[in-house]
């Protein structure tokens with residue numbers, strides 16, 4: 001049974017609802033939370049709470065549109081009264097099988113939509129690709145518009161979430177120390193499947209079309225452990241770290257790294273359609 005309370009936006013790699021719930025249950029009394037990889041904001045929405053500040057990062061514009069345009073917004077602002085077209089990034093660089101009307105409508109929302117509109121359009125775009133994989137287009141403009149309108153209605157439920165949100169559009173690794181301290185850090189990193197992560201491989205077009213200015217950073221397997229070490233240097237009391245089977249480097253290697261930096265409080269696994277998701281709860285060694 002799908003959990004009706006989980007924020008759904010159509011995004012490759014959003015946490016499984018059971019994992020999101022695991023995460024929310026371990027926030028405890030944390031008042032300051034760092035989320036270096038916001039993604040679709042599903043975990044952020046689940047961890048939000050009164051008197052709590054969530055500081056998040058993501059290189060994708062879509063994540064900013066979700067956090068600032070939905071979670072932190074008081075009302076659903078929209079500029080879209082019907083399907084409009086303009087020539088922008090997707091018109092010039094369409095996704096495989098994308099027609100000019102779909103490209104032109106997405107480009108128009110990228111140029112004239114509010115953050116709320118762009119969050120709703122991002123989700124409609126993902127859902128209009130074959131199996132939601134962002135590799136080839138699979139919709140006509142009426143279907144795209146209908147998905148946009150449905151998202152515009154359903155996201156109202158996630159407006160004005162409790163607490164404070166401070167989001168940064170950009171790479172977490174570009175920030176300069178000193179940084180923190182935070183009570184909790186939630187890490188759900190990109191995973192390297194074949195050669196690279198799915199975001200730098202498939203999400204660049206949407207990112208540009210919606211107004212993003214960053215090239216999405218490529219994650220090759222060699223970059224993964226050094227980046228995780230970097231993350232583990234942040235001044236935090238506790239960390240919730242999520243990983244998955246079938247990727248490179250594999251989970252045992254990542255677990256070994258985590259053990260060097262913290263005391264393992266809990267480790268859980270979730271199996272789902274032939275893959276296993278791992279969740280690790282770490283406490284800083286000296287506390």
Ligand SMILES: C[S@@+](CC[C@H](N)C(=O)[O-])C[C@H]1O[C@@H](n2cnc3c(N)ncnc32)[C@H](O)[C@@H]1O
Pocket residue numbers: 011013014015036037038039040041042043044057058059060063170171172173188189190191199216217
């Ligand atoms: C697995 S997803 C996070 C999913 C999230 N937990 C959710 O529920 O939707 C990983 C995210 O990391 C982002 N990302 C990749 N490299 C990054 C970087 N250097 N700094 C910040 N975000 C980055 C990707 O754009 C992607 O949205």
